[in-house]
Amino acid sequence: MAARPKLKSVPLMRCPDRRPRSASRWLAAAALLLLSLPAAMPLRADEAAPPADWGDRLKACAACHGDEGRTVGDDYYPSIAGKPARYLYNQLVSFRDGRRQHRVMASMLGVLSDRYLGEIATWYAAQPHAKQPAFEGATAGQLAIGERLTVAGDSSRNIPPCQDCHGERLTGVQPSIPGLRGLPSRYLDAQISAWKQGQRQAAAPDCMGRIARSLTAAEITAISAWLASQPYPADAQPAGRLPHDELPIDCGGVLP
Amino acid sequence: MNLRRFVVMGGAVFCAFLFSVWLNRPDLDLDPIAPPNLASATTEQVRAGEYLVRVGNCAGCHTARGGVPFAGGRPIETPFGAVYSSNLTPHDDTGLGRWTDAEFYRAMRHGRSKDDRWLSPVFPYTSYTNLTRADSDAIFAWLRALPPVNQAQPESTLRSPYELQLATRVWRALYFKPASDAAIAAMDRGQYLVEGLGHCAACHTPRDRFGGPVAASAYMGGEIAGLGWDALPLAGIDDAGDPEGLELAALLKTGIHSRGAVAGPMAEVVFNSLQHLRDDDIAAIVSYLRRLPKAEAPAAPRVPRVSDDERAALRKRGAVVYGEHCADCHGDDGEGQPRQYPALAGSRLVTAASATNALRLTLDGGFPPSTDGNPYPYGMPPFSHSLSRPDLAAVLTYIRSEWGNDAPAVSVVEVERR
Numbered sequence: 099m100a101a102r103p104k105l106k107s108v109p110l111m112r113c114p115d116r117r118p119r120s121a122s123r124w125l126a127a128a129a130l131l132l133l134s135l136p137a138a139m140p141l142r143a144d145e146a147a148p149p150a151d152w153g154d155r156l157k158a159c160a161a162c163h164g165d166e167g168r169t170v171g172d173d174y175y176p177s178i179a180g181k182p183a184r185y186l187y188n189q190l191v192s193f194r195d196g197r198r199q200h201r202v203m204a205s206m207l208g209v210l211s212d213r214y215l216g217e218i219a220t221w222y223a224a225q226p227h228a229k230q231p232a233f234e235g236a237t238a239g240q241l242a243i244g245e246r247l248t249v250a251g252d253s254s255r256n257i258p259p260c261q262d263c264h265g266e267r268l269t270g271v272q273p274s275i276p277g278l279r280g281l282p283s284r285y286l287d288a289q290i291s292a293w294k295q296g297q298r299q300a301a302a303p304d305c306m307g308r309i310a311r312s313l314t315a316a317e318i319t320a321i322s323a324w325l326a327s328q329p330y331p332a333d334a335q336p337a338g339r340l341p342h343d344e345l346p347i348d349c350g351g352v353l354p
Numbered sequence: 355m356n357l358r359r360f361v362v363m364g365g366a367v368f369c370a371f372l373f374s375v376w377l378n379r380p381d382l383d384l385d386p387i388a389p390p391n392l393a394s395a396t397t398e399q400v401r402a403g404e405y406l407v408r409v410g411n412c413a414g415c416h417t418a419r420g421g422v423p424f425a426g427g428r429p430i431e432t433p434f435g436a437v438y439s440s441n442l443t444p445h446d447d448t449g450l451g452r453w454t455d456a457e458f459y460r461a462m463r464h465g466r467s468k469d470d471r472w473l474s475p476v477f478p479y480t481s482y483t484n485l486t487r488a489d490s491d492a493i494f495a496w497l498r499a500l501p502p503v504n505q506a507q508p509e510s511t512l513r514s515p516y517e518l519q520l521a522t523r524v525w526r527a528l529y530f531k532p533a534s535d536a537a538i539a540a541m542d543r544g545q546y547l548v549e550g551l552g553h554c555a556a557c558h559t560p561r562d563r564f565g566g567p568v569a570a571s572a573y574m575g576g577e578i579a580g581l582g583w584d585a586l587p588l589a590g591i592d593d594a595g596d597p598e599g600l601e602l603a604a605l606l607k608t609g610i611h612s613r614g615a616v617a618g619p620m621a622e623v624v625f626n627s628l629q630h631l632r633d634d635d636i637a638a639i640v641s642y643l644r645r646l647p648k649a650e651a652p653a654a655p656r657v658p659r660v661s662d663d664e665r666a667a668l669r670k671r672g673a674v675v676y677g678e679h680c681a682d683c684h685g686d687d688g689e690g691q692p693r694q695y696p697a698l699a700g701s702r703l704v705t706a707a708s709a710t711n712a713l714r715l716t717l718d719g720g721f722p723p724s725t726d727g728n729p730y731p732y733g734m735p736p737f738s739h740s741l742s743r744p745d746l747a748a749v750l751t752y753i754r755s756e757w758g759n760d761a762p763a764v765s766v767v768e769v770e771r772r
Contacts, residue, residue: 158720
């Protein structure tokens, strides 16, 4: 049988363990984990032999996201190949349940089981990344603003640097934080703007919503332009851990 | 002069009297609230209720997208405005917390709320009137066991005069007659499920301009107002290729059969409801559906006329588009792949009088439902951004008239109206 990545091999986000923790803290963490179980990715029952022809089953996705989830160029639709599995799963559930708005995505996903969505996420996460050309339409002013906000954040507005969550190379962090490289600037702009307008949400507390609301429209465009202008890294794999081992901000879409 | 005025006034009063008699007629002997069942619910009742709630697909309307199950708040679009589904959890103020099983039974059987309001017929009590008291009590017992959720639903956006209780009363007098206990007792299991909880008629019997079911066209399908999909006919199905009804049973239980799959709103019905039904209930439903007599076809939708020359040009272009975009999956002869890609030759969906479903599916794509029998279905890609409107019209005209299919052409204007 063809080698398939097992969902079980996706590690859960490592708990920050720089501080000693008391037993009650662990209990609280366990309770939190239990509470978040309905949102957890379903594991495949061992007895069911998984199909191997995902490319055929998922032609519906390829129409916009490309074969094996790779889109190239500055089209709107993002590449999904190689993104963290848990992130992809969260997005599928969000489209289905209305936290993200896209009519066609919602109507496609409304009749698919959590287990199928988990398999879809796992398969796309295992596909090789697209090699994206850098975006060339950014102005010098946009690049300056975008770089400053992305790399340094703005502590006066409580905006952390992007890499604190999205990984040192901005290629994402396993298992649930997406990379920001290799995405069309139009797509990035539309997503951060949607967060600002409340049209895109993540599980509460919605950290990206809070950050997006404290950015201006021009800043969002500048950040998107700067991110899309960066040369695509040879190794775009998501990082295994956060740069500082813990998030600078509370995020409901990310397991503690 | 005075006599004339007296006659006119008297006539008006008499007419008003006749109107009120007519208005109040249908519910006369069935309206009083039955005595409540004071015994507390048994475990068997709750378990039976859970199954019946699946059969009725209550969650389909009473759960908002991404919302708490059964807490209501989902907008149900109608040509007269949107009605928001009610909260079925046992919350005292916003749900069924203060209801008795008898009041619940009256709502199901007679479409009347605890506070005597006439319920909007968006709630399909025209079907639920066929429910037995035992089943109603079981459903109520299961709903009572849910955690109460404090969620009031928004006011409906029905346009005047449809929001008036009087309008609902007139509608009921025209279209609703509560079922008698004797009529319910005479039903076999299949009829009871189809005509009752299954409320298949809600979509599969066409409606007139006031949203009333067209009795002469019972189960003959037609446009589902507010959804942008058509329901296929259930009555008079040609089952030459399915003598035992096994294909139809597979379609209802798993979402696919050897030649096709459910799509659109019916995919949701299979996903949320039918896949959970026992095999004997599926068989009973199939048996009843196969007995439904063919009735008057609903009025065909008005579409722009296509001349013979235009049709020939559409077919010619359609053959090219089909070869480039469709044949890989659906086959050179529209034969499809069993249990993977639906056959288009002989497909009821493709050859329906209206091209609505075929167009919708080609534009938006979609998956059949994930079910135990088909957990990882093959999906249809959306073509809304990759095929031009003329090419969509061409390929639809082609598949509707090739391989023995014989359905009207689809004009570019019809596609552009979407």
